[in-house]
Amino acid sequence: MTENRDTMTTSGAAGDAALAVWLTMWNSDGEIARRICTDDFRIHFLNSEADGSNPGDDVVGADQFAEYLDAYRQRHPDVVFTEVARATDGLHGRLLWDVRADGKAAGGVDVFDVTEDGLIREVWSVGGTRPHRP
Numbered sequence: 001m002t003e004n005r006d007t008m009t010t011s012g013a014a015g016d017a018a019l020a021v022w023l024t025m026w027n028s029d030g031e032i033a034r035r036i037c038t039d040d041f042r043i044h045f046l047n048s049e050a051d052g053s054n055p056g057d058d059v060v061g062a063d064q065f066a067e068y069l070d071a072y073r074q075r076h077p078d079v080v081f082t083e084v085a086r087a088t089d090g091l092h093g094r095l096l097w098d099v100r101a102d103g104k105a106a107g108g109v110d111v112f113d114v115t116e117d118g119l120i121r122e123v124w125s126v127g128g129t130r131p132h133r134p
Contacts, residue, residue, distance in 0.1 A: 014118020016088040019095050022110070022120075023081040030069030036120055037062035043123045049075075076101065084132040091116070098131040105131040 018036040025032035033041075043065065045056045059068045084096035084107065093112035098105060108127035114120055 013088075014116075015091065015093050015112070015114035015120075016086070016118075018114060018118050018120050019086050019088060019093045019112065022095060023083050023097060025069060026072075026081045027079075028073075030066040030073065033066040033069060034062045036118075037065055038115060038119045038121045041065055041121060041123075043125060046124075046126050078102065088114075096132055098133055099127070100131075105134075107132040 021032055021036060025036070039061050041060070041062050043056055043059055045054065048054050055071070056068060059065050079099060079101040082098050082100075084098055086095045087093065091114050093114060095110045095112070096107065097110065098107045106128055107130060108125065110126075111124045112120055113122040
């Protein structure tokens with residue numbers, strides 16, 4: 001049997017701490033991004049703004065992400081995200097969330113790559129058309 005010596009195992013506690021405040025950051029305080037994201041952070045959305053734009057595509061780094069989040073909150077002040085479930089496994093994490101705005105609800109999932117010290121390096125974010133919890 002061949003052994004993979006490139007695999008790294010971490011406790012996941014540091015990454016879980018970052019995921020634990022991810023939705024607080026989205027709901028209220030973009031400055032959190034500067035504490036939990038890397039300088040080369042990237043986020044990949046599979047949805048666009050109502051006008052068809054994709055402002056998140058150009059975000060690189062914690063500072064730009066903090067600015068993006070502040071602009072997002074200004075454009076969408078009534079949006080509220082809630083955690084449904086989260087899990088971390090070494091350098092990877094998953095977060096299920098629901099979002100409510102304008103009397104509508106939907107759900108989504110974020111998939112994370114984190115560094116050894118628990119900073120979020122990359123996220124893939126996909127929203128659905130119905131919530132996880134009614």
